[in-house]
Amino acid sequence: QFNNVNLAPPDPILKMNAIYKADPDPVKISVGVGAYRTEEGKPYILNCVKKAERMMLDDPNNDHEYLPMAGLQSFTDAAVKLILGADSHIIKENRAIGFQAISGTGALRVGAELLNRFRKSIAYVSKPTWGNHLAIFGDCGFEVREYQYWDPATRGLNESFFDTLRSAPNGSIFVLHGCAHNPTGVDPTEEQWKLVAKIMKEKNHFPFFDCAYQGFASGDLDKDAWSVRYFVDQGFEMFIAQSFAKNLGLYGERVGNLTLVVHNPDVLPKMHSNLCKIVRAMYSCPPAHGAKIASLVLNTPELYKEWTVELKAMADRIKEMRVMLFDLLTEMKTPGTWNHITDQIGMFTFTGLTQNQCKTLVGEHHIYLIDNGRISIAGLNTKNIRRFAEKIDWVVRN
Numbered sequence: 131q132f133n134n135v136n137l138a139p140p141d142p143i144l145k146m147n148a149i150y151k152a153d154p155d156p157v158k159i160s161v162g163v164g165a166y167r168t169e170e171g172k173p174y175i176l177n178c179v180k181k182a183e184r185m186m187l188d189d190p191n192n193d194h195e196y197l198p199m200a201g202l203q204s205f206t207d208a209a210v211k212l213i214l215g216a217d218s219h220i221i222k223e224n225r226a227i228g229f230q231a232i233s234g235t236g237a238l239r240v241g242a243e244l245l246n247r248f249r250k251s252i253a254y255v256s257k258p259t260w261g262n263h264l265a266i267f268g269d270c271g272f273e274v275r276e277y278q279y280w281d282p283a284t285r286g287l288n289e290s291f292f293d294t295l296r297s298a299p300n301g302s303i304f305v306l307h308g309c310a311h312n313p314t315g316v317d318p319t320e321e322q323w324k325l326v327a328k329i330m331k332e333k334n335h336f337p338f339f340d341c342a343y344q345g346f347a348s349g350d351l352d353k354d355a356w357s358v359r360y361f362v363d364q365g366f367e368m369f370i371a372q373s374f375a376k377n378l379g380l381y382g383e384r385v386g387n388l389t390l391v392v393h394n395p396d397v398l399p400k401m402h403s404n405l406c407k408i409v410r411a412m413y414s415c416p417p418a419h420g421a422k423i424a425s426l427v428l429n430t431p432e433l434y435k436e437w438t439v440e441l442k443a444m445a446d447r448i449k450e451m452r453v454m455l456f457d458l459l460t461e462m463k464t465p466g467t468w469n470h471i472t473d474q475i476g477m478f479t480f481t482g483l484t485q486n487q488c489k490t491l492v493g494e495h496h497i498y499l500i501d502n503g504r505i506s507i508a509g510l511n512t513k514n515i516r517r518f519a520e521k522i523d524w525v526v527r528n
């Protein structure tokens with residue numbers, strides 16, 4: 131049996147991370163996986179998270195019972211408020227609900243499963259995008275098409291995105307990165323978002339926002355929700371996948387939420403019941419520990435306040451590293467233009483390095499990045515950035 135099974139291709143990012151971990155050289159640098167690192171190059175547990183965990187330990191009513199299929203309601207309600215805005219009229223009109231999911235990936239997956247059952251159409255994802263978008267929608271049975279997003283000439287947004295929005299069949303699903311586009315670090319300007327919304331409205335397209343970096347891009351939770359809230363104000367029905375992996379540093383705890391925004395509140399209990407049916411057969415109910423942490427942070431004013439400060443500190447450190455990298459390359463007169471490093475936002479920069487240059491960095495210099503040239507700025511710190519810049523300079527010149 132199973133002789134017909136061929137080896138599945140490894141995920142490039144996870145594969146790179148495994149090679150990095152196995153490398154014994156102390157000068158190694160990882161800018162592959164998108165996880166925040168401190169100035170010491172270590173994973174960061176937020177103080178607000180530690181405090182929430184202590185509160186849980188001390189709480190005699192805390193236990194390890196199952197959550198309901200839809201998850202912890204104090205968490206999902208707070209997550210909906212976080213993305214739509216606490217005083218959103220949509221919430222007051224009972225036109226939005228949250229559904230806990232296994233981090234951002236799970237939110238995308240259960241949302242796509244629901245769409246597949248009740249609103250199937252073609253799913254469009256950006257080119258390039260986070261690779262899992264193609265896999266998630268593809269595995270759900272969608273025809274997945276790509277819209278050009280990156281313009282290598284300007285290292286910015288490709289104007290043909292608007293043409294694809296216009297030429298796509300009416301009623302298509304468009305997966306949009308709410309902020310801090312992965313992998314390019316290029317977000318539409320507010321004017322460009324307005325145009326996207328205008329065309330999508332005319333074409334009756336369905337927005338499926340992926341918000342994996344709220345608060346992480348600018349350091350401001352509301353600012354990073356601008357695009358989603360603009361679409362809500364324009365009267366769209368939509369799904370929003372939220373991840374608390376990056377902004378709360380809860381990567382492995384798998385804390386996520388799917389927010390559904392609709393016109394008619396009466397459809398929500400029906401959609402909710404179908405999401406329950408979907409997850410019951412997939413994993414029964416979501417994990418509790420991380421959702422309880424997130425709920426405490428989101429619903430306890432002191433912890434929330436502390437979170438916003440820590441979030442801003444993470445975003446600011448990333449911005450500082452962008453400036454430092456740009457300054458080093460400028461100082462070394464590295465051929466090419468590098469202002470995109472400081473123009474792009476969020477965790478990643480699309481450096482423009484070629485596949486061969488990336489392979490040389492990995493193979494000869496112990497610098498681990500995926501070969502599309504995307505780097506996670508969070509992997510840089512004041513101790514390793516000079517060596518990193520020198521190696522970039524070297525591969526560009528050779």
Ligand code: PMP
Nearest residue numbers: 233234235260312340342373375
């Ligand atoms: N969407 C995008 C664009 C991402 O970059 C990520 C994280 N790499 C996710 C979704 C989901 O991540 P997670 O499942 O860990 O929340």
